[in-house]
Amino acid sequence: MRVGRGLLAGVVAAHADAIYLVDERLAHLLPASAAKRVLIEANETRKSLEAMPDVILKLRELGANRSTHIVSIGGGVLQDIATFAASVYMRGLKWTYMPTTLLGMADSCIGGKSSINVLGYKNLVGNFYPPVEVVIDIDFIRSLDAEQVIGGLNEAVKICYARGAQSFADYLADGPVWPLPPEIAQRLLTRSLTTKKWFIEIDEFDRKERLLLNYGHTFGHALEAATQFGVSHGVAVGLGMLVAIDFAKRGAHLTPAGTAQADALARHVEAMTDIVVESGVRWPRVDLAAVLQKFDNDKKHNSEFYRVVVPVRDGELELISIPRTDATRAALRTSYEAIFAQLGIDSAAQSSAA
Amino acid sequence: MRVGRGLLAGVVAAHADAIYLVDERLAHLLPASAAKRVLIEANETRKSLEAMPDVILKLRELGANRSTHIVSIGGGVLQDIATFAASVYMRGLKWTYMPTTLLGMADSCIGGKSSINVLGYKNLVGNFYPPVEVVIDIDFIRSLDAEQVIGGLNEAVKICYARGAQSFADYLADGPVWPLPPEIAQRLLTRSLTTKKWFIEIDEFDRKERLLLNYGHTFGHALEAATQFGVSHGVAVGLGMLVAIDFAKRGAHLTPAGTAQADALARHVEAMTDIVVESGVRWPRVDLAAVLQKFDNDKKHNSEFYRVVVPVRDGELELISIPRTDATRAALRTSYEAIFAQLGIDSAAQSSAA
Ligand SMILES: NC(=O)c1ccc[n+]([C@@H]2O[C@H](COP(=O)([O-])OP(=O)(O)OC[C@H]3O[C@@H](n4cnc5c(N)ncnc54)[C@H](O)[C@@H]3O)[C@@H](O)[C@H]2O)c1
Ligand SMILES: NC(=O)c1ccc[n+]([C@@H]2O[C@H](COP(=O)([O-])OP(=O)(O)OC[C@H]3O[C@@H](n4cnc5c(N)ncnc54)[C@H](O)[C@@H]3O)[C@@H](O)[C@H]2O)c1
Ligand SMILES: [Zn+2]
Ligand SMILES: [Zn+2]
Numbered sequence: 001m002r003v004g005r006g007l008l009a010g011v012v013a014a015h016a017d018a019i020y021l022v023d024e025r026l027a028h029l030l031p032a033s034a035a036k037r038v039l040i041e042a043n044e045t046r047k048s049l050e051a052m053p054d055v056i057l058k059l060r061e062l063g064a065n066r067s068t069h070i071v072s073i074g075g076g077v078l079q080d081i082a083t084f085a086a087s088v089y090m091r092g093l094k095w096t097y098m099p100t101t102l103l104g105m106a107d108s109c110i111g112g113k114s115s116i117n118v119l120g121y122k123n124l125v126g127n128f129y130p131p132v133e134v135v136i137d138i139d140f141i142r143s144l145d146a147e148q149v150i151g152g153l154n155e156a157v158k159i160c161y162a163r164g165a166q167s168f169a170d171y172l173a174d175g176p177v178w179p180l181p182p183e184i185a186q187r188l189l190t191r192s193l194t195t196k197k198w199f200i201e202i203d204e205f206d207r208k209e210r211l212l213l214n215y216g217h218t219f220g221h222a223l224e225a226a227t228q229f230g231v232s233h234g235v236a237v238g239l240g241m242l243v244a245i246d247f248a249k250r251g252a253h254l255t256p257a258g259t260a261q262a263d264a265l266a267r268h269v270e271a272m273t274d275i276v277v278e279s280g281v282r283w284p285r286v287d288l289a290a291v292l293q294k295f296d297n298d299k300k301h302n303s304e305f306y307r308v309v310v311p312v313r314d315g316e317l318e319l320i321s322i323p324r325t326d327a328t329r330a331a332l333r334t335s336y337e338a339i340f341a342q343l344g345i346d347s348a349a350q351s352s353a354a
Numbered sequence: 355m356r357v358g359r360g361l362l363a364g365v366v367a368a369h370a371d372a373i374y375l376v377d378e379r380l381a382h383l384l385p386a387s388a389a390k391r392v393l394i395e396a397n398e399t400r401k402s403l404e405a406m407p408d409v410i411l412k413l414r415e416l417g418a419n420r421s422t423h424i425v426s427i428g429g430g431v432l433q434d435i436a437t438f439a440a441s442v443y444m445r446g447l448k449w450t451y452m453p454t455t456l457l458g459m460a461d462s463c464i465g466g467k468s469s470i471n472v473l474g475y476k477n478l479v480g481n482f483y484p485p486v487e488v489v490i491d492i493d494f495i496r497s498l499d500a501e502q503v504i505g506g507l508n509e510a511v512k513i514c515y516a517r518g519a520q521s522f523a524d525y526l527a528d529g530p531v532w533p534l535p536p537e538i539a540q541r542l543l544t545r546s547l548t549t550k551k552w553f554i555e556i557d558e559f560d561r562k563e564r565l566l567l568n569y570g571h572t573f574g575h576a577l578e579a580a581t582q583f584g585v586s587h588g589v590a591v592g593l594g595m596l597v598a599i600d601f602a603k604r605g606a607h608l609t610p611a612g613t614a615q616a617d618a619l620a621r622h623v624e625a626m627t628d629i630v631v632e633s634g635v636r637w638p639r640v641d642l643a644a645v646l647q648k649f650d651n652d653k654k655h656n657s658e659f660y661r662v663v664v665p666v667r668d669g670e671l672e673l674i675s676i677p678r679t680d681a682t683r684a685a686l687r688t689s690y691e692a693i694f695a696q697l698g699i700d701s702a703a704q705s706s707a708a
Contacts, residue, residue: 049407049442056403056472056479065653088403088479091467113445118410125410125442127481299419 001110003189005182007137008073011098015071018096019062021055021082023074026100026140030073036062042077048117049125055085066090072131075101076108080126083114087129097131100140102152102180103234106192107159109134111200136193138185146178146279150272151234153180154216156192158237161265162212162317163195168261172268178275212317214300215309216240219247219336222295223286230284235276238269239339247335248310253320261315273343283345292333306332355464357543359536361491362427365452369425372450373416375409375436377428380454380494384427390416396431402471403479409439420444426485429455430462434480437468441483451485454494456506456534457588460546461513463488465554490547492539500532500633504626505588507534508570510546512591515619516566516671517549522615526622532629566671568654569663570594573601573690576649577640584638589630592623593693601689602664607674615669627697637699646687650678660686 012034022030024039038058040046059068070093072082079097086095099109112130115123141149153176160171174187196213203210220240223231231239245262248254254262277283301307305321306328312318322328340347366388376384378393392412394400413422424447426436433451440449453463466484469477495503507530514525528541556563574594577585585593599616602608608616631637654661659675660682666672676682694701 049403049410053403053472057475060472060475060478088470088481090478091480091482116442118407118414121411121414124414124444126445127442128445 001134001136001193003105003136003138003186003193005137005139005186007135008098008139011071011096011135011137015069015096018069018071019059019064021070021072021074021078021085023078023100026073029140034071038062040074040078040081042074044077044117044122047077047080047115048119050119052081052084052116055081056089059085059089064089064093066093068093070095071098072096073098073100075099075104079104079108080114080116082131083112083129084116084127086131087114087127092129095131096133096135098135098137098140102141102144102149102185103155104152105136105138105141105189106152107155107196109136110193110196136189138182138189141180141182141185147232147235147276147281149178149180150276151232151237153188153272154234154238154241154269156188157265157268158215158241159192159195159199159213162215163198165261165315167191167195168265172264176268176272178272178279208319211319212309214319215317216244218295218298218300218308219243221298222291225294226287226290227284235273235281238273239343241269242266242273242339242342243335244308244310246338247308247331248312250331250335251310253310253312255314258311258313258315262311265311270342277343283343286340286345286347288333288336288340288347291336292329295332296329355488355490355547357459357490357492357540357547359491359493359540361489362452362493365425365450365489365491369423369450372423372425373413373418375424375426375428375432375439377432377454380427383494388425392416394428394432394435396428398431398471398476401431401434401469402473404473406435406438406470409435410443413439413443418443418447420447422447424449425452426450427452427454429453429458433458433462434468434470436485437466437483438470438481440485441468441481446483449485450487450489452489452491452494454491456495456498456503456539457509458506459490459492459495459543460506461509461550463490464547464550490543492536492543495534495536495539501586501589501630501635503532503534504630505586505591507542507626508588508592508595508623510542511619511622512569512595513546513549513553513567516569517552519615519669521545521549522619526618530622530626532626532633562673565673566663568673569671570598572649572652572654572662573597575652576645579648580641580644581638589627589635592627593697595623596620596627596693596696597689598662598664600692601662601685602666604685604689605664607664607666609668612665612667612669616665619665624696631697637697640694640699640701642687642690642694642701645690646683649686650683 012031016033019036020034021038023042027039070086072078082095086093097109099105112128114126116125118124157171161168175184199210216237220236224236245266306324307321309317309319366385370387373390374388375392377396381393424440426432436449440447451463453459466482468480470479472478511525515522529538530542553564570591574590578590599620660678661675663671663673
């Protein structure tokens with residue numbers, strides 16, 4: 001893995017004969033010598049099993065054979081499509097990934113997973129097929145907006161917080177801001193990727209650790225899903241962490257020191273969320289009953305317990321099991337309501353009791 | 355792996371809650387307790403990436419989740435579909451395979467590969483995802499016709515011949531005949547599967563060995579393709595071995611003992627092929643120029659050499675490289691013509707010079 005500026009030219013020089021799977025919005029940045037191209041609109045419809053034959057056909061028409069190298073350039077959508085297509089084409093081609101969104105750079109480019117939609121079911125199929133190299137050219141950050149950058153930073157701070165108090169302190173000391181200067185981006189990305197790698201490597205022995213990276217996700221996914229993705233993923237993860245912190249504080253899981261630690265994260269995420277709102281992003285109207293319904297349906301729970309990652313004791317994260325009772329559901333509702341009220345999100349709590 | 359009679363009932367009892375991906379032609383054999391079923395017509399159109407979303411959707415509608423077990427019952431088409439679908443559904447479900455064609459039982463059920471068509475390109479994509487268990491119920495053989503059984507036996511004898519003279523002699527001693535009694539089927543299948551396993555295990559160290567299992571395939575594929583699969587795979591593999599033997603004998607690769615050994619295989623395959631013809635299967639008209647064209651296009655060759663498996667020296671198989679010259683092409687044509695003439699295949703050599 002490499003992180004730096006101006007790396008695109010070097011990748012193209014090293015892979016002149018590769019086939020480029022590229023987010024069409026970024027095609028103008030590609031040197032002409034990258035001649036074999038498949039341009040893909042980065043949306044959820046293209047990231048589907050139904051759309052895959054078309055991608056495979058284009059590879060075939062460009063003459064792809066067993067020794068063809070694929071270079072994928074784009075965000076999570078391009079990553080998912082490239083992972084899947086490269087893994088199955090003639091039973092597997094080597095590929096290089098250049099993430100271009102902050103979410104891709106800070107988080108998803110490590111792990112080797114794909115998630116592909118099927119006939120409207122989001123991420124129903126997928127596989128594992130890591131690229132042979134990940135090259136992060138931070139010049140791609142320039143054209144991202146506040147919502148995209150802060151969404152990525154939310155994943156980065158989640159990773160660093162999950163690693164422990166020192167890692168979180170180091171992350172804040174790196175100075176995440178908007179707009180994000182290249183030097184700071186380089187520091188933050190290097191830190192969050194190194195930390196994510198630690199989780200993935202330790203995970204070979206202990207599956208528990210990696211589950212902590214779901215922090216903010218169970219609460220956040222419910223919000224994404226209930227708003228038909230009207231709240232973007234990274235921003236929803238930030239809100240999910242806020243709800244988790246509120247929930248943990250009410251449940252008396254935290255020592256006073258732990259509360260201070262969790263609050264430090266909350267203040268950081270709130271400040272980041274404010275920047276998104278100031279950039280002009282508007283909250284959709286949120287149906288709280290629908291959010292709770294989606295939370296309830298999350299497949300990570302089991303029949304007896306809700307399973308969520310929250311800060312406990314001195315602020316460290318833990319995957320806890322909470323009985324699926326009315327009392328728990330009332331507490332969850334209270335925490336969502338508190339965060340929605342604090343951020344000025346219109347949550348229609350009254351109008352739609354479940 | 356288990357080989358025996360009446361094993362279907364036991365599999366269903368052990369996997370009452372599984373989802374059954376079943377060749378629709380065999381659905382009537384399934385006990386009613388195997389309630390969750392996806393019936394699939396075993397043809398090349400269904401075995402495609404375009405048809406995969408429908409299979410995935412049916413799994414979803416039957417409630418498949420991460421812990422669902424899949425049981426696939428059918429020939430190579432069902433195996434390919436199940437390998438692919440099980441590997442990607444929620445990033446991987448465990449599955450059991452019950453092969454029901456002799457080709458599946460004797461050969462393809464070991465190896466864990468899938469081959470999936472894409473928009474008319476045969477087997478353009480695929481992956482590796484072996485079932486957790488293979489259960490061979492030889493009662494399924496009862497409803498197979500001579501062409502299907504002998505096609506499977508051709509793959510079995512190919513495997514045993516590739517292993518060496520003793521293994522080939524043992525195979526013949528097992529007494530392959532048509533119709534195939536269950537006791538003989540059990541012996542032959544156990545032998546060919548054990549032998550194929552040997553190739554696959556040794557292959558982790560030495561890729562060369564496994565390539566010998568392509569015996570008959572480069573010559574045979576050309577014939578399948580040039581007749582739009584008017585000659586079935588297993589029968590074409592038999593003819594492919596005959597062409598390879600003829601070609602090797604003309605090329606003086608064999609000692610006298612080796613010629614005798616290769617001829618023993620040729621006599622066996624000829625006898626088997628005669629049974630197919632006697633059962634009523636008619637040869638399609640074959641365009642020899644098209645066969646040679648398809649042979650020429652095989653992706654296993656490289657730019658300088660044709661690469662084929664033939665018997666050499668004392669009859670053992672070897673992957674040899676032959677210069678891509680007009681002389682070689684003339685020799686290939688001669689061998690195809692000789693085998694076509696011997697079997698009474700109308701090969702239209704004149705009418706369509708390439
Ligand atoms: N497989 C995994 O591990 C994994 C992990 C997380 C998310 N995902 C998937 O990733 C997708 C979301 O990913 P994402 O948000 O990174 O990106 P994306 O690919 O969906 O891109 C989001 C938008 O940003 C644009 N864009 C990309 N790079 C840009 C740049 N440098 N400048 C300006 N615009 C740019 C795209 O054209 C698109 O309009 C979802 O489908 C999600 O399921 C996958
Ligand atoms: N993945 C691999 O390793 C691999 C290897 C070899 C072949 N294949 C693929 O397998 C396919 C050919 O496989 P195949 O010939 O085994 O079978 P198939 O699944 O194509 O079946 C052939 C026919 O036999 C019928 N049939 C199956 N079982 C029967 C039974 N017990 N009684 C009566 N009829 C039965 C089917 O309905 C079908 O009409 C091709 O698509 C080929 O590409 C895959
Ligand atoms: Zn995320
Ligand atoms: Zn074969």
